[in-house]
Amino acid sequence: MELIDEDGNLFGAVNVVDALAVCLVLAVLVAGVAAVGTLGASEETETDEPHIETRYATIDLGTQLSSTADDISVGDEMAHDDYPHTLTVTDVYATPVSSSEAHVTVRTEIEGTQFENGTYAFGDQEFAPGQNVSIDTGEYAATGGIDAVEDEGTDLPRTETDVLLETTLSPSAAADVRVGDEVTFGDDTVATVETVSVYPVSDEQHRVFVGATLTTLERGADLRYGDAPVESGSVIPLSTADYDLMLDVLETETIEETGEPATTTVEIDLEKLSDREASLFEPGLTETAGGETWATIEDVEREPASVVVESEDGQLHEHEHPTRDDVTLTVELQTRDTELGPRFKGDALNNGDTVYLDFGVTSVEERVWIVDD
Known part of the structure; x- marks a missing residue:
């Protein structure tokens, strides 16, 4: 049989032109599959290979000498x-x-290597929260702990917090x-x-209440001043040119003590004072500290103290003491009025409570007895 007959058919069955067209289509399909396969392999290789990526990390360097911190x-x-x-x-x-x-x-800002398994590295060490880095x-040289590694953000998240x-x-x-x-x-x-009280x-000893506004860092749902959490019971350092103090956090989101300013009148009984001791108390005396007056004597009542004497027949008799006086002070206190009653010098004030007045x-x-509030 002839390869191509007189009608142009291949093997007498298929037209040569049609056969060439079929071959051309098959060639294009094969080339396309090959190209897609090659492209896919290239993309897979590019994705899977380690490559340099930028990350942003918060690093707690801890307590440093001021000379190092300055640098x-x-x-x-x-x-x-x-x-x-x-x-x-990028931020300090x-x-x-x-x-x-x-x-x-x-x-x-970190330029490090990102691996296909999710690990991010600086040098040959993993760079992740909880790791140390120098x-x-x-x-200068300083070593600290990595708190966070994120895809963006050059600045630390600061906020103002009242305490x-x-x-x-x-x-x-x-x-x-x-x-x-x-x-x-x-x-x-x-x-x-x-504020200062x-x-x-x-x-x-003086008890000092300080209301302060702190620049704090947001760490998740928490706020920190330095390495101290800003919450009740925490201890906050305040260091100025005049003092270095460690203060307990009583409350957050306020700079004022509980309650509203008020006055409470109390009586104080002082027994068997000498004439010299009794004469020291007079109306108008005040307790003053921090530029504020916290207590004022409104009235002083003085009378001879009582003494019980046993007679020769065994009877007990009450007499005036010849040299001792009982003194009752009426004092106006600067207090704070709350739903639970008055507070004085930061503590609840109740009948029979002992207070110190200078x-x-x-x-x-001595003990105090509330006359009115």
Whole structure:
């Protein structure tokens, strides 16, 4: 049989032109499949291979000497010796702990390697929350813990938080705490004292309430000032040019004590005072601390103290003491009115409670009886 007959049919059955067209279509299909297969392989290879990616990390560098903390600034860069990796500081948050130390948190931009299994690395070490990392720029070296690694965000999430703080100080130390005091680091103010109340509670101690506005960092649902959580029961450092204090957090989102300012009148009974002791009390005497008056003597009643004497026949007789007097003080207290009753010097005030009052020339620590509130 002839390969192509006189009618142009291949093997006498298929037209040559038709056969060529079929071959051309098959060739195109095969080439397309090959191209798709090659492209797919290329994309898979590109996706699966480790590659450089940018991440943003929050790193807690802990408490550093102030000299080191001063050196840490935006723009500091560390390049890895063996990998095309870099770490650049994009934000710095520092809170003084004392006159010589500060707690430092930084935000950094990282150029590291992303692996197909989800691991991200700086150099040959995994770079993830909970890991430690050392920052060595040549000018300083500091090691800290990684708090977060994220896809974006060059700045640390700051917010302003009001807190009510409390501590007990000597009278001279308490006098140093004033409204307007600022805690600063570099050019940044990280805490401002908004209110101060100073209450004498003994001859050598004053109770101090401080309302302050703190620049805090958001860490998930929590707020932190330095490394201290801003919540009731936590301890916050306030370090200014005049003092280094550690204060307990009483409340958050307020700079004022509970309740509204009010006055409460009380009576105080003082028994068997000598003439000299009794003569020290007079109307108009005040207890003053922190520039505020907390108690004022409104009235003084004085009468001879009673003494019981047994007669020769065994009978008991009450007589006036020849040298001792009983004194009743009527005192107006500056209190705070709450739904649960008055509060004085930060504590609830009830009948029979013992309070300390320092009138300058003399002091008392006795039970009080509420006359009105």
